[in-house]
Amino acid sequence: MAASSNEPVKLVLYVAGETPKSLAAIRNLEKICSEHLAGKYRVEVIDLKKQPQLAREHGIVAIPTLVKELPVPIRKIIGDLSDTQKVLVHLSVEE
């Protein structure tokens, strides 16, 4: 895909502490990235428990939330990312 050719995918995952949902989301995201987006992504995990002001700044309501900031358009996925295919569709980064 054109989008995935040169620009790296920037993903930010917002979690709140080490809840089962947060941990599951981190695990699922790591799996998706390594299996489908190898080398083409940057992932940042933000714990809102530690930086609640970022929730306001980025307009986060639900936890966990995955935000694809780059390339545009911005996409948000909430939930524990348990459905890999759906995640890829919404990120529009499937191979």
Place this chain on the structure above:
Amino acid sequence: MTDGITKSATGIEGFDDLTLGGLPTGRPSLVCGSAGCGKTLFASTFLFNGARLYDEPGVFVTFEERPVDIVANVDSLGFDLQGLIDQSKIHIEHIEIDPSEVAEIGDYDLEALFLRLEFAVDQIGAKRIVLDTIESLFSAFSNPAILRAEIRRLFDWLKQKGLTAVITGERGDGSLTRQGLEEYVSDCVILLDHRVDNQISTRRLRIVKYRGTAHGTNEYPFLIDEDGFSVLPVSSLGLGHKVFDERISTGVPDLDAMLTGGGFYRGSSILLTGVAGSGKSSLACMMADAACARGERALYLSFEESEGQTVRNMKSIGTDLGRWLKSGQMRYIAARPTFYSLEMHLAIMLREIGRFKPQLVVLDPISAFTGAADISEVQAMLLRIVDYLKSNGITAVFTHLAHVQQAETDAGLSSLMDGWILLLNREANGEFNRELYLLKARGISHSNQVREFVMSNKGIHLLEPYLGESGALTGSARRNEEARTRRAEVDRLAEVARIQDQVGQRRRRALAQIETLRADIDADEAELKRLVKAEEVYLRQSRTDSAEMARGRGMSNSAGKTKQD
């Protein structure tokens, strides 16, 4: 808690009285109603007053409007929200969710929302919070089961944080809120309503539930205007009215004279009923003028005439209301009855009365309302006005336009009134004449006469009734009759003079006759005297003569003696 729940004042005029203190402290209250009924304003007033008056900072969580819009909206009501935001007394947290750019994959919760709220609350030390409207979440997230669980958790969290919360909710079909928020909020539920009757909208507020406290259960009208949100808890005030013995003049000396002792009692409610053009407003203006002349304040609420018109009209009967308006002793408020709903009118009246603190209030005319609203509502409103004015010792003057010449008000108010003046406009002999009748004056003995009511550039005068042969007469019939009487009187007086004259003459004549007779008597007496005297002389002479004669006979021997005669 032993002394019940504590309450946080909202600073909303009337609402705190109604709830005996405000909303329950540290608990969520639900404010629900249909679109445009003032939920958001109620919530923002609660928050704004909290920060401004009660030193309780607050967080406004908006799910719909943008913070700039909220600031702009309340700015028009004179709330300087931005100022409080700058002072960190209020924080607006905008929770924006665009469902189109969000996908839901797997399990989630709203922990971030909680974190944001907690962050905002802790940041300014908030004691109050508003969630407007949390139901927006239902359109943003597709899993209602998660949402409901999270909302329940949110309310628990609010309670746990001890926040006095106002949650707004849109009215749903058959339920208070569309998403059944009322099941989460069990402490206090307030319903706002916005109804349109006869093309006039009316806002009403009802406390559906308020756990642990007494509260009014009626529907109370409320008002949104340039002063914000005010509820009008105009429940029955009882009959603990102030009672005055002081009399106040009506401004018409002739009318005062009809009331033994002069004028009505202060604090009376006086009704002026009459057909069109019978002089109701003029009489009401005279009363207002008299109040101002006493150095009091008078509030004139007109529903038909404008200020300028009334001033001009009163000038024509020699009363200058303009000077009182200029000096600030009189206030004139003119509004068409259809301009507001009844509640709005009531609210405005009560507010103006509260602000201006007049000693006399004129409502001219109350009949204007009957066309604009349901009669029972008009009655209820007027009852509340009367109650309010009486309990504050304010003299009230109501005018009422009657369509027929009879003592009846369609607003059914007569029994509430202390004084009732009936103004008639009677047609007789091709002209209309005004008449005034004092139908009722509680506690004052008064004249039972129907007076002729005359307005001229010298003011209002009440003429004594003219009782002619065929009943009371007014107008030119009266003048005619009066002229006729005057003529008759002149004739009668002339007749008396003539008879007096005649008697005088006769007397003089009699006296003259007496004089003549007396002269006759005198003459007769004089004659008699003369005769008596002559008789005496004669007798003496005759005696002398006889003696002479006898002597002469005896002395004929004696010479030398000459006989005489």
